[in-house]
Amino acid sequence: MRKQEDFSEWYNEVVELANLTDKRYPIKGMNVWTPYGWRLMRLIDTFIREECDATGHEEVCFPLLIPETEFKKEKEHIKGFDAEVYWVTHAGLNELDVRLLLRPTSETAMYPIFALWVRSHTDLPLKVYQIVNTFRYETKQTRAFIRVREIHFFESHTCHVDEADAQRQVEEDFVILENLMERLCLPYLLLRRTEWDKFPGAYYTVGVDTLLPDGRSLQLGSIHHYRENFSRPFNITYEDEKGEHRFVHQTTFGMSERLVGAVVAVHGDDKGLVLPPAISPFQVVIVPIPTKGNVERVAEECQRLRAELAAAGLRVKLDDGDERPGSKFNNWEIRGVPLRLELGMRDIEGGKVAYARRDTGGKGALDRSAIVPQVHEVLRAIAVDMRARAATASGAAIQDLDSLDRVPEKVVRFGWCGEEECGHRFEERTGLKMLGTPYLKEEYRGRCVVCGREVDRAAYAARSM
């Protein structure tokens, strides 16, 4: 497996060898979550729930199927999804009067109900989220976690008294996002999408992009301000303090299983996965190193070590199978377990535990008597180092572009005057996709790479995955 040589092939191979997913299900792009992959996904979900609960969002679960009649209420929205949805047309032996579609996202499932839930300004803000699977009929080549047809998905939906309060929600979403990405050790860009690339029905869209080793960008999620674009067709109104009826302002925040894909792609190496400690199904694996005559003693000490780490709240696996230690090392390296502990007679007698870090391959010994705090310390250091390496790589993956003559196979940053015409021309001439402009202002002085006007804001573009 050579990540640098053929990233795409490396990605497919590592996902398969680590047994994160099974792609042999008889519908293309609908994959099976294996026990290992599902544990990883569920740990990510747990962090999303923690963040949402802490910010006063309530978890709900809306139906999967949406009547065509509801779906068509917001004109831009239906245009954006028309070619991408699955249609249920029959039930049992009957043809349905109104066709039903499998949710690609839940605006049109939730908003008829929001219209019933929201009555007064005292009902606002309404902040709910759900973690469900969504469906898109992808016609491009599918890829595990990154482009699939059944998508594990988080979506929060909020209603507010006015545009400013909805804007505060967008900013709260940035904090939720930052807390999550810190655990995943993933750097990202927050880019305000161009007008022609925003979410169907949105007032504006902020894309969350991470940069892949092959110079492409990967959208991990997005945050939308809808203003009144959905509340008007769905008639979501409230009575304000003066007794007047007003339309709510809405926002959404969505992220998908692409988070798993990004973790694989950004952190993995030629030996396999490298998982951030916060989301690794096992944070520590213990491999016994017995020699003749001490098999039982070593097994016993390993059990004791396992119990002590588990009692401290660590996710720990004792690999007491029959394989050779070397083969166990490989197996857990492929699966990306952050920290390996090895225990043989010499370690036991010396009061030590040998360790190997998955991320750097660094080795050393910990004190058996202080094992819990020392393991926590190594895991913390792994996370810090993974974040730093990923940030460095991400920075190096971006190149400033002064002219359209030589376009590198990278994410590019360039001056853009903001005119749609220049944007389209840029995309046509470079074959890249505009990702948008930094949501948080970056220092920049230059000229529009198309029309030459002076500008103080950059735009980003990339081949997208």
Add this chain to the structure above:
Amino acid sequence: MRKQEDFSEWYNEVVELANLTDKRYPIKGMNVWTPYGWRLMRLIDTFIREECDATGHEEVCFPLLIPETEFKKEKEHIKGFDAEVYWVTHAGLNELDVRLLLRPTSETAMYPIFALWVRSHTDLPLKVYQIVNTFRYETKQTRAFIRVREIHFFESHTCHVDEADAQRQVEEDFVILENLMERLCLPYLLLRRTEWDKFPGAYYTVGVDTLLPDGRSLQLGSIHHYRENFSRPFNITYEDEKGEHRFVHQTTFGMSERLVGAVVAVHGDDKGLVLPPAISPFQVVIVPIPTKGNVERVAEECQRLRAELAAAGLRVKLDDGDERPGSKFNNWEIRGVPLRLELGMRDIEGGKVAYARRDTGGKGALDRSAIVPQVHEVLRAIAVDMRARAATASGAAIQDLDSLDRVPEKVVRFGWCGEEECGHRFEERTGLKMLGTPYLKEEYRGRCVVCGREVDRAAYAARSM
């Protein structure tokens, strides 16, 4: 709300007033999980996960859609579900070559993959489960949690070397079930279904039935032994220790959101829900009882009390809204919170906390200085009493039947010779549905209520909901 007078109307009303679900979604039988209902369901899911994890099951997540070609592999299975499934026939603007159906249950989604996962006897037993939504096109009248078209569902699927090992799994499932039902404080019958009522494709089916106050039975789940009935058409084989290829024996265990329906129906009363402490979204609600001049002091003490209970791991809600205490009492009674604590100046000065039990209405005072252990003790007593009352009611709901002349509006127990002909005749003459025979042998001596033969085993029948 009069539970005894019109159970059916009472049920619908209590579900709505407690805001457990929203039935106004524009597809009949597909309801919205509200924050409160979803918390309750997720707490039940948490216990199911704990039990499954502790017995070596691994959680997975299989795709929702199943190709018609896979679904048709087991002949009885397709016959059983043909009239009940939703069909996806189009995707985007295309008509699909192979129609896809929304899983009504996941045998035919999982088993093509099990055929790839199982190679050798060392891969067995294979024990996986998932918690997902399933779909059935119900044509009967729908009812929240009890008869819906999108169903929140737990399903475990296992593969074994032989029939005896699969049988051991069935018995492990009974333990998992018992542990769960203890937390829900629900009594139940384990009945081996008749041959003509077993699951399509099963060798045998054990139904898990609970008895409702109106004399009907409600199937909460079922456990199936499949023998080789699915492994043959799906070609799930393993190599045994002698190198011979054998078909696996399989079992499944499924339970649905009907668990919520049963909790509502069995425990609720004329004031609303009565929730078992183990699954109640809030176990304790604190209502401040301020009087003039001490509003702040009471609020402060309530905050302190809340923090102390929360730190002890209790799910506690402090209702510090503007309503009168009496109106808060009603609100939390409807929602079924097991224990209400009230705190006013007199309590504070006396070092006491007043309490009211939701299940009995019993009132008293706890010591503020020992509040955590005393709250735990009251919650424990509530659960014990709820279990006892439900068991008594369940016992009283069963009536022995000696002849077919007078059939009461109850669950009936009667002698049955085991012949299919007598069973059918019983069902025709009484209009009841046979639930089957006790899986665990019960003492019984009598005669077949149809043919008069002497029998030592009873059967059960009821109007089913």
